[in-house]
Amino acid sequence: MHASRATAVLMSVCLLAAAAVPARAYLDPGSGSMMLQLLLAGVAGAVVLIKMYWHRLRARFGIRKKGS
């Protein structure tokens, strides 16, 4: 039960992250390691994760952020 829920969360985190464009750093921080930093941060990280989902959802429906 717990294992399947954990897998589902992992899968959705991976799906969320699968779309386009890079940042500027000489060292590749690794996509998986960046996402893990949200999961390691407890509730505060989960809030950021939910916001990411929300932004992604809005973008899918063509709703842009104010000022962008």
Next chain:
Amino acid sequence: MLPDPGSFRDPGNRVFYDGERVCRGLDSRSAADWRAVSSRGFFTRRMAQGSIVRTTALPADDPALQGWEAALVHERIPFLSYPFEWSCGMLQDAALLQLDLLLEALAEDVSLKDATPYNIQWNGPAPVFIDIPSFEPLRPGSVWTGYRQFCELFLYPLMLQAYKGIPFRPWLRGAIDGIRAADCARVFTWADLLRPGVLKHVWLQSRLQAGLADSQADLGGEIRDAGFHKGLIEANLRGLRGLVAGLSWSPAEAGWAAYGGGTHYSAEDREKKTAFIRKALGSRAWPLAWDLGCNTGEFSRLAAADCRCVVAMDSDASVIETLYRSLKAGPRLPILPLQVDFADPSPGLGWRGRERRALSERGRPDLTLALALIHHLCLGSNVPLAEVLDWLAGLGGSLIVEFVDKSDPMARRLMRNKGDIFPGYSREAFERGLETRFTVLDRLALVSVDRVLYFARPRAG
């Protein structure tokens, strides 16, 4: 001006040597970072303490600038070393320094762009952070870029040692970028997931890396836009700090560690040996000394009084760990303990085999101590006696060497399962070979054991 072949990964700066000066050229972005960071409180405090290498900016008209926007000059580290030569405690302390520096930097809105032990060197038993351009002003909303690297080069090696008893040195020597999460995860069992940090930092990270390997997303940008802030990095850092500090291991009972106790020397011979070495050491100043087969470090400590730096090397991991702990606990001495197998010393590694330098290319010793070492190489590793002498002569410095005859109990122990297959190993052959390559200045035959000490300097030309 000689560029350092190992300093290229961050294109924004490069180390080069201007005679004795260790300089670092900075491009415009790195120069701006230096100006922004170098006056911060944590930076000046840590530099004054010596845990960040002492560094000053070169004047704008210094010829060493050579087209760089700015250049720095660093205090010279006495002898470079790499994590695959360190004891566990050394890697642990280097990891803690890395985490503490980042925590202190974040409090002043500065970040570190990487997290590699190759950015840390040693002044005696004290770790020193050397890569100044790693510090950059914090970009609001950015994640910790060095997290994965910290895991691969600090955390996983320490976990493998602490949880599984697997030495990290061969692995780090074979993988310059460290241990990948997926490889580390394969070593741990399901039961290991209950150990601190394994589930989060190893298993979960390996799964996420596999799941996102083909991701094209600008994750950093999305995370920033979703409100990521430095408090989340600080929480992770505090957790990692507790995890790293809590990892422990005890040095195994070292086979040769009792060696230094002097149980097989008579008290009189031990005194004579110490006096002989003290006299040789006192004959002049020795900027750099190597103590090969240092064991408890008794003679490294003796040499430290006359040397600017003593590199105390031994192939026994527990010996080096014990020595490091005692040096750390005692008064500061210029002794750097390193684990080195002399029959297989660190080679050049990385890009073109020059990114990490071979042991012999990091500074030749002015004096080599090889006390009770040669029988290990000849009788233990089967290296021909003449080749051992060639190697010692090739180091270029003077030599304090102890020859152990085959009849010595320790030599017999090395041959117990091989039998005497070493007809070329004898005191006569040793003396002949030594006198061909060196001028022997002094010698002392011990009475209670079949051992002879020699003090020799290299023959001119």
